[in-house]
Amino acid sequence: LARYAYVDGRYTPHDAASVHVEDRGFQFADGVYEVVSIIGGRMIDMQGHIDRLERSLDALDMAAPLSRPVLTMIMRELIARNRVDEGIIYLQVTRGVAPRDHKFPTGIKPTLVMTTKRVDFRNQKRLSEGVKVITIPDIRWARCDIKAISLLANCMGKTQASGAGAYEAWQVDAEGRITEGTSSNVWILTRDNKLKTRMLGPEILRGVTRDSLIRIAREEGIEVVEEAFTVEEARECREAFVTSATSFLTPVVQIDDTVVGNGVPGSLSCRLQRWYLDYSSGLRETA
Amino acid sequence: LARYAYVDGRYTPHDAASVHVEDRGFQFADGVYEVVSIIGGRMIDMQGHIDRLERSLDALDMAAPLSRPVLTMIMRELIARNRVDEGIIYLQVTRGVAPRDHKFPTGIKPTLVMTTKRVDFRNQKRLSEGVKVITIPDIRWARCDIKAISLLANCMGKTQASGAGAYEAWQVDAEGRITEGTSSNVWILTRDNKLKTRMLGPEILRGVTRDSLIRIAREEGIEVVEEAFTVEEARECREAFVTSATSFLTPVVQIDDTVVGNGVPGSLSCRLQRWYLDYSSGLRETA
Numbered sequence: 001l002a003r004y005a006y007v008d009g010r011y012t013p014h015d016a017a018s019v020h021v022e023d024r025g026f027q028f029a030d031g032v033y034e035v036v037s038i039i040g041g042r043m044i045d046m047q048g049h050i051d052r053l054e055r056s057l058d059a060l061d062m063a064a065p066l067s068r069p070v071l072t073m074i075m076r077e078l079i080a081r082n083r084v085d086e087g088i089i090y091l092q093v094t095r096g097v098a099p100r101d102h103k104f105p106t107g108i109k110p111t112l113v114m115t116t117k118r119v120d121f122r123n124q125k126r127l128s129e130g131v132k133v134i135t136i137p138d139i140r141w142a143r144c145d146i147k148a149i150s151l152l153a154n155c156m157g158k159t160q161a162s163g164a165g166a167y168e169a170w171q172v173d174a175e176g177r178i179t180e181g182t183s184s185n186v187w188i189l190t191r192d193n194k195l196k197t198r199m200l201g202p203e204i205l206r207g208v209t210r211d212s213l214i215r216i217a218r219e220e221g222i223e224v225v226e227e228a229f230t231v232e233e234a235r236e237c238r239e240a241f242v243t244s245a246t247s248f249l250t251p252v253v254q255i256d257d258t259v260v261g262n263g264v265p266g267s268l269s270c271r272l273q274r275w276y277l278d279y280s281s282g283l284r285e286t287a
Numbered sequence: 288l289a290r291y292a293y294v295d296g297r298y299t300p301h302d303a304a305s306v307h308v309e310d311r312g313f314q315f316a317d318g319v320y321e322v323v324s325i326i327g328g329r330m331i332d333m334q335g336h337i338d339r340l341e342r343s344l345d346a347l348d349m350a351a352p353l354s355r356p357v358l359t360m361i362m363r364e365l366i367a368r369n370r371v372d373e374g375i376i377y378l379q380v381t382r383g384v385a386p387r388d389h390k391f392p393t394g395i396k397p398t399l400v401m402t403t404k405r406v407d408f409r410n411q412k413r414l415s416e417g418v419k420v421i422t423i424p425d426i427r428w429a430r431c432d433i434k435a436i437s438l439l440a441n442c443m444g445k446t447q448a449s450g451a452g453a454y455e456a457w458q459v460d461a462e463g464r465i466t467e468g469t470s471s472n473v474w475i476l477t478r479d480n481k482l483k484t485r486m487l488g489p490e491i492l493r494g495v496t497r498d499s500l501i502r503i504a505r506e507e508g509i510e511v512v513e514e515a516f517t518v519e520e521a522r523e524c525r526e527a528f529v530t531s532a533t534s535f536l537t538p539v540v541q542i543d544d545t546v547v548g549n550g551v552p553g554s555l556s557c558r559l560q561r562w563y564l565d566y567s568s569g570l571r572e573t574a
Contacts, residue, residue: 005308007308011307015307017307017308017309018305018306018307018308019305019306019313020302020304020305021292021294021304021305021306021379021400021402022304022402024442025313026306026310026312026313026379026381026436027320027438028436028438028441028442029316029381029436029438029439030436030438030439030442033314037318060382060439060443060489061446090387092308092313092314094313099404100377100402100404102441102442102444102445102446102469102470103442103445103446103448103449104442104443104446105555113308115308115309115387117386137429138426139428139429139430140429141426141427141428141439141440142424142426142427142440143426143440148314149314149315149316150316150437150439150440151314151316151317151389151437152315152317152347152428152435152437153318153428153429153430153437154315154389155311155315155317155389155390155391156347156391157389158389158390159389159391161347161390161391162390182389183389190550241453263395264427
């Protein structure tokens with residue numbers, strides 16, 4: 001099956017899609033990205049992702065590669081060309097190509113790359129059975145609110161999780177509080193039935209799925225407390241789950257060696273997951 | 288002038304040198320690098336740079352792209368092809384190309400890229416006149432001992448320095464102690480005449496030039512104290528300088544708004560610089 005990537009104005013066969021070795025994305029991790037899920041050929045939370053892309057670009061004093069309508073049009077076109085009904089579109093913007101120098105250069109053209117991948121989201125066992133997570137120290141930089149491609153620490157954490165037979169690693173700050181997963185936000189239903197997820201700040205990425213789920217939960221009359229919690233609080237919780245554009249709402253049934261609740265996805269988690277899946281399939285309206 | 292880059296087994300015209308958009312160096316900053324200076328066509332501290340490259344690869348569980356002798360041979364060949372008498376060779380190894388997934392993939396071939404650049408090191412005014420630096424919070428990750436390409440924070444710091452009319456930004460840890468510059472190690476001669484540079488640890492990169500200068504200083508009977516120091520201690524110092532493969536020993540004459548000493552490079556700094564330049568020109572033997 002021929003697949004295309006979009007690179008700087010051209011739809012290129014995926015295998016031939018390349019960038020210059022002096023692209024600042026390759027030499028300095030000087031770039032940002034977004035991953036948008038697609039269901040039924042439709043992008044989920046598109047606005048939220050483009051909003052965040054613009055925030056990331058702003059935070060790094062980077063120019064937007066294209067206007068919002070043109071960007072959106074190209075995303076739709078690539079999805080159509082690659083006939084992606086269910087899957088993801090990945091979008092990366094870097095500062096561009098320049099002779100190697102740490103200082104941000106001016107007057108260069110940003111690099112824009114997009115790729116797609118087909119993923120059969122709804123048949124993933126982890127959505128129904130839940131997953132194990134481990135906890136690890138958060139060794140990342142102080143600006144995790146920027147969705148930058150400087151993801152080496154996240155990759156190390158995810159690899160460690162995988163080595164421990166876990167789906168995700170929850171990162172823990174110097175005060176023993178969970179920040180977020182290496183590619184997801186973390187949620188718990190506490191012993192006293194509070195649905196908690198960490199407050200926004202430079203320590204975490206503002207998840208688009210997190211935003212949507214907060215909105216959906218509140219519409220359903222469920223209070224969401226945005227507050228930090230410790231590993232101990234998490235281990236004693238009733239339910240736990242992670243959210244991200246590609247894991248949707250994935251229940252967590254084990255944290256390190258501690259089984260969560262009865263070891264199966266909790267009932268609130270299941271309800272929220274169903275609401276979110278309905279929303280992402282276009283079966284549910286939200287504000 | 289035609290310049291070549293080396294990319295994965297081939298000498299390619301520089302302008303055409305590219306890597307795939309799913310190279311993990313481009314998507315995850317999953318790679319390491321070295322910059323080696325060249326004087327008189329000869330690489331300075333080659334052994335030290337290759338040793339460190341191997342340590343960086345080990346720390347990230349990455350395979351070496353080539354054996355040490357072959358790597359060295361290719362570096363020499365590229366320098367010869369590009370007729371670099373004075374300048375740098377830049378070498379980058381990434382984990383390779385794989386479908387995007389945070390977890391380290393196995394069984395893929397590392398990507399190896401090399402480029403060169405001519406630089407007229409010895410006519411740079413900053414070596415004789417000194418430079419201004421600013422101090423900024425160190426916002427980087429907890430593994431700065433790995434020479435990884437996840438350099439976005441360093442780029443932000445260098446850009447901030449440039450905006451303030453400074454050559455470098457010294458990064459300061461939570462305890463108010465200087466870690467290192469965004470692309471250099473920091474040294475001071477304290478009020479009580481101690482030559483200090485921060486001790487090794489995960490907070491700083493073990494500079495190859497730092498190593499060489501420690502050796503040279505000790506050969507000259509000058510004691511080097513490897514110890515952390517605060518911004519206040521630095522502002523009250525007699526002399527200050529930075530070291531790196533490309534800045535050699537660059538004297539610092541101003542820290543934020545504070546003039547260092549008499550505002551000109553200090554006498555110990557000048558002697559150390561001369562010894563280091565002699566060493567790097569092959570005019571001086573060291574152990």
